[in-house]
Amino acid sequence: xxxxxxxxxxxxxxxxxxxxxxxxxVVRLAKHSEICNLGQDVDAxxxxxxxxxxxxxxxxxxxxxxxxxxxxxxxxxxxTSAARDAENSSVLGAELDALGLDPLIIPGQVEGALTFLGVxxxxxxxxxxxxxxxxxxxxxxxxxxxxxxxLDLRFVRxxxxxxxxxxxxxxxxxxxxxxxxxxxxxxFAAAAxxxxxxxxxxxxxxxxxxxxxxxxxxxxxxxxxxxxxxVQKELEPYDPARVHLxxxxxxxxxxxxxxxxxxxxxxxxxLPGLMAKRAPVILGGVVAVLELMRQTGFSQLTVSESDxxxxxxxxxxxxLRGVExxxxxxxxxxxxx
Numbered sequence: 001x002x003x004x005x006x007x008x009x010x011x012x013x014x015x016x017x018x019x020x021x022x023x024x025x026v027v028r029l030a031k032h033s034e035i036c037n038l039g040q041d042v043d044a045x046x047x048x049x050x051x052x053x054x055x056x057x058x059x060x061x062x063x064x065x066x067x068x069x070x071x072x073x074x075x076x077x078x079x080t081s082a083a084r085d086a087e088n089s090s091v092l093g094a095e096l097d098a099l100g101l102d103p104l105i106i107p108g109q110v111e112g113a114l115t116f117l118g119v120x121x122x123x124x125x126x127x128x129x130x131x132x133x134x135x136x137x138x139x140x141x142x143x144x145x146x147x148x149x150x151l152d153l154r155f156v157r158x159x160x161x162x163x164x165x166x167x168x169x170x171x172x173x174x175x176x177x178x179x180x181x182x183x184x185x186x187x188f189a190a191a192a193x194x195x196x197x198x199x200x201x202x203x204x205x206x207x208x209x210x211x212x213x214x215x216x217x218x219x220x221x222x223x224x225x226x227x228x229x230x231v232q233k234e235l236e237p238y239d240p241a242r243v244h245l246x247x248x249x250x251x252x253x254x255x256x257x258x259x260x261x262x263x264x265x266x267x268x269x270x271l272p273g274l275m276a277k278r279a280p281v282i283l284g285g286v287v288a289v290l291e292l293m294r295q296t297g298f299s300q301l302t303v304s305e306s307d308x309x310x311x312x313x314x315x316x317x318x319x320l321r322g323v324e325x326x327x328x329x330x331x332x333x334x335x336x337x
Contacts, residue, residue, distance in 0.1 A: 108158020
């Protein structure tokens with residue numbers, strides 16, 4: 001059994017997973033996350049903010065030490081939407097390299113495939129649409145994981161619709177939000193998701209126009225949906241066991257959207273179950289997920305805690321063994337000393 005550290009730096013959150021992996025199976029995985037907001041103003045400026053990079057570096061420095069203390073023998077580090085969009089990502093990359101990591105800015109296709117690998121461990125043999133709703137983008141992946149663990153992944157696409165991007169384009173930094181602004185945000189998300197839904201055949205099974213291999217389940221991961229479950233259940237403290245595989249209906253999201261839009265950001269931060277640092281972008285996340293449900297025709301989604309980090313751990317372990325990962329991609333590993 002190999003103990004690995006996987007660090008993923010997203011647009012909103014930087015996360016660490018310390019995983020015990022054996023022969024391509026994750027036996028145990030412990031996650032930690034911190035909202036660093038790397039994507040602050042990236043949509044407007046095309047550059048990573050110096051303060052945002054400093055927050056990320058301070059967080060990751062602690063993650064590296066935690067990984068060593070936990071006995072991880074090697075680490076990998078990935079960056080996603082904000083780093084893909086920013087022209088000065090190499091500055092952050094050099095600082096991460098100095099911490100003993102080999103930072104990789106991964107394409108949206110790889111991000112979506114890794115998330116699919118992680119999420120569908122709970123849905124083997126089923127046609128599933130997996131959505132990873134992040135800060136700058138939403139990765140859509142559709143297909144199935146077979147009983148033997150191999151993937152039949154027929155469609156992967158990264159769409160530039162995420163909670164921070166939607167917020168910075170259309171919504172108030174302090175709230176509450178006018179109905180017209182929320183409607184404009186929905187129009188933006190619909191215009192982005194619609195073509196991918198049509199091209200990928202992502203309509204829900206049973207919906208008029210759906211194909212024979214249409215997905216029967218919509219599984220969504222990311223801080224928006226986990227936070228919404230926590231708000232609904234008033235989870236204080238957060239309990240991943242009560243969030244993983246919980247369901248949210250389209251009606252639930254519509255009610256939550258209306259409730260959040262009517263509050264100031266300060267009022268949202270006071271809601272039981274919602275992290276204060278997520279309050280500024282939670283409405284943008286609801287808009288994105290709700291519009292995806294409308295475009296695909298799903299009336300319900302299932303929330304998953306088995307996200308990109310889970311898939312990344314599997315890909316990392318197979319890379320160390322010199323075996324091709326289930327997604328055909330593996331990260332560069334650095335030995336932790």
